[in-house]
Amino acid sequence: GDSVTQMEGPVTLSEEAFLTINCTYTATGYPSLFWYVQYPGEGLQLLLKATKADDKGSNKGFEATYRKETTSFHLEKGSVQVSDSAVYFCALSDPWSGDNYGQNFVFGPGTRLSVLP
Amino acid sequence: NAGVTQTPKFQVLKTGQSMTLQCAQDMNHEYMSWYRQDPGMGLRLIHYSVGAGITDQGEVPNGYNVSRSTTEDFPLRLLSAAPSQTSVYFCASTRTGGGTQYFGPGTRLLVL
Numbered sequence: 001g002d003s004v005t006q007m008e009g010p011v012t013l014s015e016e017a018f019l020t021i022n023c024t025y026t027a028t029g030y031p032s033l034f035w036y037v038q039y040p041g042e043g044l045q046l047l048l049k050a051t052k053a054d055d056k057g058s059n060k061g062f063e064a065t066y067r068k069e070t071t072s073f074h075l076e077k078g079s080v081q082v083s084d085s086a087v088y089f090c091a092l093s094d095p096w097s098g099d100n101y102g103q104n105f106v107f108g109p110g111t112r113l114s115v116l117p
Numbered sequence: 118n119a120g121v122t123q124t125p126k127f128q129v130l131k132t133g134q135s136m137t138l139q140c141a142q143d144m145n146h147e148y149m150s151w152y153r154q155d156p157g158m159g160l161r162l163i164h165y166s167v168g169a170g171i172t173d174q175g176e177v178p179n180g181y182n183v184s185r186s187t188t189e190d191f192p193l194r195l196l197s198a199a200p201s202q203t204s205v206y207f208c209a210s211t212r213t214g215g216g217t218q219y220f221g222p223g224t225r226l227l228v229l
Contacts, residue, residue: 043223
């Protein structure tokens with residue numbers, strides 16, 4: 001079945017450092033890929049997404065590029081802030097999986113990021 | 118437009134008690150789902166529904182029941198709570214055909 005693997009962390013960085021959180025996936029067909037963010041005590045919010053190969057999703061200074069050749073969707077940010085401290089989830093939905101036309105999501109385990117001032 | 122709402126925010130139960138976690142959305146989404154979030158496990162799908170009157174099991178359905186009588190509401194029932202059901206529960210919805218999932222704020226459940 002489909003799966004998502006991501007570095008679990010925790011990741012601790014100083015403010016203004018460069019961030020990379022790796023995410024790789026296994027899927028039957030051509031999934032859409034997502035990054036969600038969860039701030040303390042809150043639900044998950046969509047951070048960015050990409051629906052086809054070579055698409056780049058971007059939001060709030062975060063970027064991720066859909067790489068079909070390496071089955072990856074790594075999250076990057078050039079200069080992190082204390083307010084970026086959260087848990088980040090990589091996820092996919094795969095309309096080819098036979099699993100209800102891709103409306104079921106598969107999530108990675110999440111990566112906890114702590115940014116120190 | 119409230120999005121996805123969940124009640125209660127926090128609940129303590131004793132083993133064997135029953136309760137219903139409420140979830141509602143006002144986006145007219147056909148697809149709704151329930152997840153549980155446990156440390157180191159990410160999110161695991163409990164049950165989902167593709168529309169009123171239609172529900173199906175996810176990855177970890179045991180101990181939970183659902184029903185979908187309206188498009189808006191998708192309650193999750195624990196018939197006889199167990200300590201293993203201590204978790205944070207999230208409800209989510211998506212429009213028909215897939216796309217972004219929208220999450221509620223979560224219900225934190227402690228079973229003693």
